[in-house]
Amino acid sequence: MSFDHESWKLLGEALARLEAGFADLPPFSPGVDLPPLQAVLRQTAERLQDNYPYHHPLYAGQMLKPPHPLARLAYALALWLNPNNHALDGGRASSAMEKEVVADLARLFGWDAHLGHLTGGGTLANLEALWVAAQLRPGQTILASDQAHYTHSRISAVLQLPFAAVPSDAQARLDMAALRARLEQGDVGTVVATLGTTATGAVDPLPEILALQSTYGFRLHVDAAYGGYFTLADNLGAAARAAYDAVPQVDSIAIDPHKHGLQPDGCGCVLFRDPSVGALYRHDSPYTYFTSAELHLGEISLECSRAGAAAVALWATHQLLPPQPGGAFAADLGKCRRAALQLSQKLAADPRFVLPFAPELDIVVWAVNAPTVSAASRRARAIFEAAAARHLHLALAQLPVSFFAAAWRGAAIDQETVTCLRSCLMKPEHLDWLDELWRILDEATAVCHSE
Numbered sequence: 001m002s003f004d005h006e007s008w009k010l011l012g013e014a015l016a017r018l019e020a021g022f023a024d025l026p027p028f029s030p031g032v033d034l035p036p037l038q039a040v041l042r043q044t045a046e047r048l049q050d051n052y053p054y055h056h057p058l059y060a061g062q063m064l065k066p067p068h069p070l071a072r073l074a075y076a077l078a079l080w081l082n083p084n085n086h087a088l089d090g091g092r093a094s095s096a097m098e099k100e101v102v103a104d105l106a107r108l109f110g111w112d113a114h115l116g117h118l119t120g121g122g123t124l125a126n127l128e129a130l131w132v133a134a135q136l137r138p139g140q141t142i143l144a145s146d147q148a149h150y151t152h153s154r155i156s157a158v159l160q161l162p163f164a165a166v167p168s169d170a171q172a173r174l175d176m177a178a179l180r181a182r183l184e185q186g187d188v189g190t191v192v193a194t195l196g197t198t199a200t201g202a203v204d205p206l207p208e209i210l211a212l213q214s215t216y217g218f219r220l221h222v223d224a225a226y227g228g229y230f231t232l233a234d235n236l237g238a239a240a241r242a243a244y245d246a247v248p249q250v251d252s253i254a255i256d257p258h259k260h261g262l263q264p265d266g267c268g269c270v271l272f273r274d275p276s277v278g279a280l281y282r283h284d285s286p287y288t289y290f291t292s293a294e295l296h297l298g299e300i301s302l303e304c305s306r307a308g309a310a311a312v313a314l315w316a317t318h319q320l321l322p323p324q325p326g327g328a329f330a331a332d333l334g335k336c337r338r339a340a341l342q343l344s345q346k347l348a349a350d351p352r353f354v355l356p357f358a359p360e361l362d363i364v365v366w367a368v369n370a371p372t373v374s375a376a377s378r379r380a381r382a383i384f385e386a387a388a389a390r391h392l393h394l395a396l397a398q399l400p401v402s403f404f405a406a407a408w409r410g411a412a413i414d415q416e417t418v419t420c421l422r423s424c425l426m427k428p429e430h431l432d433w434l435d436e437l438w439r440i441l442d443e444a445t446a447v448c449h450s451e
């Protein structure tokens with residue numbers, strides 16, 4: 001058994017409690033004919049078996065983290081009403097809950113005043129931040145590192161703005177010399193700093209980027225879709241800690257509660273430091289709309305209909321696990337990071353593997369030692385498959401060989417990128433499972449090396 005079969009039992013009582021709020025309505029019983037539903041539901045469950053075991057600690061591949069049982073329940077509970085957070089008429093309570101959780105997230109970065117809302121995900125959150133930037137810096141170039149999420153170049157194309165990728169350094173962070181050189185050429189409207197890149201979890205040097213802002217006058221957006229919550233971890237390295245401590249000074253932030261915030265998919269968040277950017281969203285309603293206490297979230301959002309259930313789930317999660325330093329939620333993030341550090345230490349000590357750099361958050365990437373880069377890539381793919389056959393699910397990443405320059409001597413460079421193994425250790429349980437994870441990786445590697 002690997003599912004939690006207890007938590008859903010709480011739903012019946014909560015549904016009755018919710019219904020009590022509507023007790024003065026004339027009786028109405030929506031008829032539900034259970035047997036046909038049951039048949040299709042069984043069929044659905046069987047259909048869903050065709051998945052990797054995302055919920056299990058041996059799934060340590062892509063950026064997928066199971067929602068908290070409470071988030072699952074609160075989301076389901078909300079579906080009996082299915083509130084829509086576009087307008088207060090569609091979701092009064094869930095809009096109020098959204099404003100509270102968005103304020104919680106803004107406070108995570110030291111902002112008491114802010115403008116922000118939940119989105120369908122990090123892509124939409126980044127799109128809104130860059131759409132606002134595009135209006136304030138019309139026609140000017142958007143810069144992000146070559147390790148930034150590919151969404152930034154696509155969003156720039158959607159916004160019809162020039163985009164340029166700034167090279168990353170050997171740590172997979174945005175290279176400061178390259179950034180300065182590009183800024184010198186002029187016409188840069190916005191710089192995107194990624195705090196936690198999707199491939200390797202690298203944290204761009206935000207304090208150094210901020211130091212250039214007064215000279216070059218760009219807007220600064222932080223893409224922390226994956227990494228944002230790590231500001232709560234008490235075991236970051238010095239450079240990452242300094243980057244997170246500088247976040248309060250940026251113009252906008254994207255953070256995904258559905259990445260590390262224990263939420264079902266469909267929950268991102270965009271935050272602006274200056275609430276007056278709300279004026280840019282104006283369509284046919286007066287600006288006072290945005291400053292009134294009775295804010296309709298649809299008036300500050302590009303998306304119209306949005307699941308109120310997503311806000312309800314995040315609100316419930318924040319009541320149980322407030323995103324605050326020193327709490328249980330912060331402690332779990334620290335565990336993810338400890339698991340990543342332990343795995344990276346084992347990899348660094350093993351001559352079969354090549355670790356390019358220590359993890360900054362909870363993603364670990366490593367190459368497989370081989371006489372040539374192409375052979376290393378083939379071995380990585382073979383180990384990936386042999387591990388999966390033993391129920392350990394890792395991921396693969398294509399990384400520049402330059403990340404390995406310091407660690408990897410001797411391999412003939414016959415291609416520019418190397419296929420690496422990658423593991424996102426996003427579940428706190430990964431820490432307890434690390435020995436088992438390593439045992440399987442060791443076995444899978446031994447099998448591949450003997451072939």
Ligand SMILES: *Cc1c(COP(=O)(O)O)cnc(C)c1O
Pocket residue numbers: 120121122123124126149151194196197198223224225226227256259268
């Ligand atoms: C996941 C991710 C995105 C995209 O967010 P979605 O929620 O998948 O739309 C953008 N940037 C970074 C750094 C990410 O990790």
